[in-house]
Amino acid sequence: MTDKLSRGLTLVCAGLLFGLSQLQLLRELGSLLYGEEVVLWLVSSVALASAAVGYQLGGRLSRTALVRVLVVCALFHLASPHWLRLAFAELCRLREGTGPELFAVAAIAAAVSAIPFCALLPALLPKSGSKDRVAQLRLAYGCELTGFALGTSLALWCGDLPTLRFAVQTAGWTLLLALVTTRHGAPTTGFMRNPHTWLAVWLLLATPATAFHGQLGLWSLTQVYVYKHRITDARVLWSVDSTYQRVEVVDAPRTGRMLYLDGLRNLDAGSLDTLNHYLARLPAKLRNPAHTLLLGNGTLSMVEELAGLSGQLTSVEIDPAVVDAGARFFTPGEPLTHLTNWHLYYTDGKAWLAATNQRYDLIVVDVPSPLTLGESYLHTQEFYELCASRLTDRGLVSVQLSGSIGNPKRTPARIVAGLRAAFAEVVVVESTTADRSFAYASPQPIDPDMRIRSQQSSKEQELVILRGETLAARISGAQPLRLDDLDLVLRRGLERLLSRHGWGQ
Amino acid sequence: MSATIRAWAAGIHLGLLQTGYLLSLQRAISAAHQTYATVVGAWLVGSLIGLFVRLRPRLTLVVGLLTYVAVQLTLTQVDFAAYTWPWWVPAIVCSGVYSGRFFTDAIAAGEDVGPTFAHETYGFVVGALVALVAAVFFGRSALWLCPIATGIMVALLTRKRPH
Known part of the structure; x- marks a missing residue:
């Protein structure tokens, strides 16, 4: 040579x-x-x-x-x-x-x-x-x-x-x-x-080292969940690296089954039903949609019920690995392939919406909190304006706020401010059982409180509903997230990183 | 000292360009992994071409900057676009050419390989971070204004008679 x-x-x-x-x-x-x-x-x-x-x-x-x-x-x-x-x-x-x-x-x-x-x-x-x-x-x-x-x-x-x-x-x-x-x-x-x-x-x-790599990998990950995430009875069932993130499924008898994306808990099986209820079931029952668009929800946990409540259901998810993990660990029962009115596309939600000519009666946005830029684009005022342009006259957008409305500089208040800038009416429901709030936005007046309350989860003690001046007062001072003003992503990320490692609160 | 500054400046400029392409395309076109793969792949092709072309370094710098600014100005007009054919790929290749040409010029001038690559890479890290922070705090216009400033700086630092 x-x-x-x-x-x-x-x-x-x-x-x-x-x-x-x-x-x-x-x-x-x-x-x-x-x-x-x-x-x-x-x-x-x-x-x-x-x-x-x-x-x-x-x-x-x-x-x-x-x-x-x-x-x-x-x-x-x-x-x-x-x-x-x-x-x-x-x-x-x-x-x-x-x-x-x-x-x-x-x-x-x-x-x-x-x-x-x-x-x-x-x-x-x-x-x-x-x-x-x-x-x-x-x-x-x-x-x-x-x-x-x-x-x-x-x-x-x-x-x-x-x-x-x-x-x-x-x-x-x-x-x-x-x-x-x-x-x-x-x-x-x-x-x-x-x-x-x-x-x-x-x-x-x-x-x-090669022969035992797989087993050692799950065992060493389990140690991370036991001692770093402090889930003492954790057992890692699944860990793959997709082209976007690491997808892990962790089982813990006391907490239930959980999905982690890049080390951040995305959902757990225990809270899934309440989340699905307010994000999908309730707005679908209010609207009886002919066409529904589901953005995100990679675990497909909403699909079966939402397909039953809609004429046509389209799911758009960017990461096939999350769908795979969902099908294996979070969506029990029959495969969803028997649904004839449901279509799944693997692409970016905003690119899908920009390209489609379809008008939807319901758009359910089930994406993680804006902790990365990719996720934050789907929480901006510009994105909500794009959603509004793809709705029918009586259409509704449903969004989960990743927490309760409090500090106007934090995510929930800023998301609501973005929705209010893009839609004529916004209603927020605060669920104690889901430990977070949900927002519904529409170009037309949204159903009265009585009708929303009639659809609340059976586990809920009392649903708090905010709209109009009351909602405006709660988010007073909050600025919408804009494509040219996404500092929240870095600020929140840095705060979280520093506080987790002993440098600040 | 001037060789160190040149390498740092080139790195900062190239970091701004590559990160700028990534941020704006992932916002306006698609955050799907194909966008990332296309940007990195086209950039590598540009770098490879830059290693072998004998064009003046300043020319490759200016062409790369102009194609970059053209893409940014086009993408600035839209918030989110429907996916089209990847018209931006030739622009990324053009911008990547300077990355390869810079190294051959520096090494031909007698500079050491290790320090030149090291300083360029340190600069690249700084450029990438500046692009991120500028885009997040000052919006999409920062993504074309910053590289114009660094492009002028690099052009002034580039030798008049290339090797």
């Missing part, structure tokens, strides 16, 4: 492993630190900064030191992501809560996921003075970029097959170590000087 070919292959391998590990790191830390926008950007930034450290180190380290760095990082890989989850769980157990020390562990994880791969490019290129440096850079960096594209594509493709992804990464590491030690200067001392010895040791460690 020529030097050029071996260098190219080494850098394709490094790029591939870099692409694979970056996406995995984003999902892992996004989930462990809870995936608000702030967390996702923090993790991405630290990962890129680690890559920069790798580039800087690569030009300075001796070949022997570089190989040692690679071996240490390869061993970290064999224990990944279990070591990271167990470190988080153990630190939370010791503190009996979360603290800033978790960031130090996260920084180590970012370093071992980036430094070894980025150090190789400057290490394998000649120092200044060589005549064909540019030609060599073109080949070397071109190979690294190609490998990175392959690695990122692979990571996206096999997110729901963690053992396969781990096996591919381990094979990549094996090839990388073999190339570096045999072609680019192996250490002259220690066991690494004999390729056969280290290869035997490596395979001895890599084989059981």
Whole structure:
């Protein structure tokens, strides 16, 4: 093998492993630190900064030191992501809560996921003075970029097959170590000087690590839920990385079955019925819709009943992994395929609404709180105006407010302000059993309180209904979320991140 | 020192461009993962082309900035658009070209590979964060105003006689 070919292959391998590990790191830390926008950007930034450290180190380290760095990082890989989850769980157990020390562990994880791969490019290129440096850079960096594209594509493709992804990464590491030690200067001392010895040791460690990767993964995740989320009887049933987020299903006898998206609790089976009641059942009974649009609700828990209350039902959900988790764990009974008046589309809700010519009698917006930019777009005044333009004259939009109306700077009040800017009438119901409020908005007057109350959940003691001047007074000072004013997403995310880790309230 | 500043400035500018494309396309067109994949894929293709073209670095910088601003100004006109054919992909490729051309120019001038890549990457992180904060606090117009400022800065720092 020529030097050029071996260098190219080494850098394709490094790029591939870099692409694979970056996406995995984003999902892992996004989930462990809870995936608000702030967390996702923090993790991405630290990962890129680690890559920069790798580039800087690569030009300075001796070949022997570089190989040692690679071996240490390869061993970290064999224990990944279990070591990271167990470190988080153990630190939370010791503190009996979360603290800033978790960031130090996260920084180590970012370093071992980036430094070894980025150090190789400057290490394998000649120092200044060589005549064909540019030609060599073109080949070397071109190979690294190609490998990175392959690695990122692979990571996206096999997110729901963690053992396969781990096996591919381990094979990549094996090839990388073999190339570096045999072609680019192996250490002259220690066991690494004999390729056969280290290869035997490596395979001895890599084989059981790959064979038990799946079981160890669920076990280490369970430790995170027991000690970090403090659900003492938690058991993780399901964990996959979709192209959008990590989707986990956790069972706990005392709490019930729960769905977590990037470490944030999305719903639990116990509160599902009340949520579905106010978000879908009640408005559908008020309107008897001919055409209903359900945005979100990936678990499909509303579909069967809403299809029964509507002439035609269209569901739009962006993440197929959430639908899969819903069908496996949250939507019992017959598959929904027997419903002839229901259609499911996997796409972005706002893109769907912008493209459709259909007019709906009911639009149910069941999306998470605006903690990421993608989610926040679906809570803006502009989005509600788009909804209004796709409603029939008697149409109604139903939205859950992720809490009760209180502080005018917080999410519920700002969502209601956005609805009031887009619709002629808005009614808010405050449910104590659901522990949150719901808003109904329409271009036409909404049914009187008596009629809404007649449809309230049988578990409800007394439903509080706000409208008109009373509602205006409750949200006084609240500004709608606008596409050009989404600071709430970062502010709330930062507040939550800091307060969770002991820096503020 | 000037090589360090050049690499940082190029990184900040490129971070602003790539993040700007992501934020505006995910808002206006679709937040589906295909948008992310298209932006990253087209950018990588642009970078690869930039490694091999022999055009003046300033020219690739200006063309990349102009195509970026054109896309941003088009997307600024709409809140949410119905999905159309990905007309913005060639623009992203054009903007990514400078990313590859910057490195070949720097290395041809005798700069060390490690520090050049490191400083550019640090700059990229800063640029990406500035784009996010500017877009969230100051709205979509910040997404084309900031790169114009950094583009002028990078153009002034770029060598007059490329290698």
